[in-house]
Amino acid sequence: MGSIPFIRKATWYGGRGLFATEPIPAGTLLHTCPAPYASVIYRIFRKEVCGHCFAYAFDARRSAWNIKLAVGGGVWFCSEQCRDEWVRDGVGNVGEVVGAMNAAVDKLAKSMDKRAAGQTSPEVVAAVTTQDALDSAWAAAERASVSDQPIQPLNELELDTVRFLLSALVRRHLDDTMRTAAPLNGWADLLELQDNELAYVRGRPHVLASHLRIFAFVRRIAAAVPALAPYLATAATVRAVLARDQGNVFGMYELSTQGDSEMLGWSMYVSASYFNHDCAPNVRKERLGRAMMFYTTRDVSPDEELCISYIDVADAVADRRKELSLNWYFDCVCKRCERELGNI
Incomplete structure (x- = not known):
């Protein structure tokens, strides 16, 4: 992956994810996928x-x-x-x-x-x-x-x-x-x-x-x-x-100043799919033309996993988990879900 400040490795809950290799300030452009596969x-x-x-x-x-x-x-x-x-x-x-x-x-x-x-x-x-x-x-x-x-x-x-x-x-x-x-x-x-x-x-x-x-x-x-x-x-x-x-493509939305509106199609950005989900994400995605770009939303510590959100994280924990299970085929075990479920 060159000199970018993260590596891909196995997660404790299964599969692989992207993890910071050094402190990363908020607003850092982490990765650009220039075009969909x-x-x-x-x-x-x-x-x-x-x-x-x-x-x-x-x-x-x-x-x-x-x-x-x-x-x-x-x-x-x-x-x-x-x-x-x-x-x-x-x-x-x-x-x-x-x-x-x-x-x-x-x-x-x-x-x-x-x-x-x-x-x-x-x-x-x-x-x-x-x-x-x-x-x-x-x-x-x-x-x-x-x-x-x-x-x-x-x-x-x-x-x-x-x-x-x-x-x-x-x-x-x-x-x-x-x-x-x-x-x-x-x-x-x-x-x-x-x-x-x-x-x-x-x-x-x-x-x-x-x-x-x-x-x-x-x-x-x-x-x-x-x-x-x-x-x-x-x-x-x-x-x-x-x-x-299923579970790895991104909707192609109209770029509107009011936020996502019309869905115009869908795309598979392979490297973009290496970002896992978290209900309190530290990374946001942004489409610029045909490129997909990823920025940190807060300061990130070394060895912290870099995650985006797959769903509307404003939903209640039960609704979030149901949608993730139905459409992304996993049970979310992020700290926010565990906390809202009373497990931690």
Whole structure:
């Protein structure tokens, strides 16, 4: 991690966290994650949010952006500079890959709407409660012939999840072929994030059927984008991203002086996810364009864990713990919770 004043190590309560290696004054910029590993702008906002800096058109008193890629489509920009930087960051062929990807998604989505009109997506009836059962379901999906499978309808959130997954596949492709991975933001770093797949499926049984439909859809896209095909020979890459989507991504909100308001999409900042939660956090996050930045909110002592808040910490302790358990899959044991529960 270079000369930054913290290290990553195991916590006493499980997993890993970031710990100060020296006294850190309040207001210190601890870490900047310059860009997400994967992201998606909700389809309804694609023309209103810059594909590079995530600027919201309505903040600039505009109804939409009108600058697009010269090759391909599905991405809009607030300026020619953002468009050019986006292409340059992708190292050469990203415009062609993403353009083909978006065109394929839109084409298949339209075909799906026509062929699946009036159909209801089949769901997995039996709840999956074991890893073996989950693995078996995915193995069956891998064995299924892509061309012989009927097109199943996807809802708007599922289509946005398709685009999120494809952005991750494009990033992995570029990292593998162009060696573009930023420090702590590569594929190996992503795999170190908490895997919530089984817990997520246990808590929401309908999710497995949804994820299998998404996987089938993404595999069809690979036929139009050969560069991504190697990552879809098995379900491993898709499963890895979906398993870490829950509990490790950040909502992409409008940057408003009144605070967070409209949620425009979501992003996975790998290194940012190394900050654990505390109900009395000593670190705050701030998005500046596509970068995520982290500042200390008070003086921090050596060996003190550096934590952000995942939820509204103004809520009562029971509500905070319930939300963290339901959506982040852990029971909070921070000092504030223990104190408010009367345990210390």
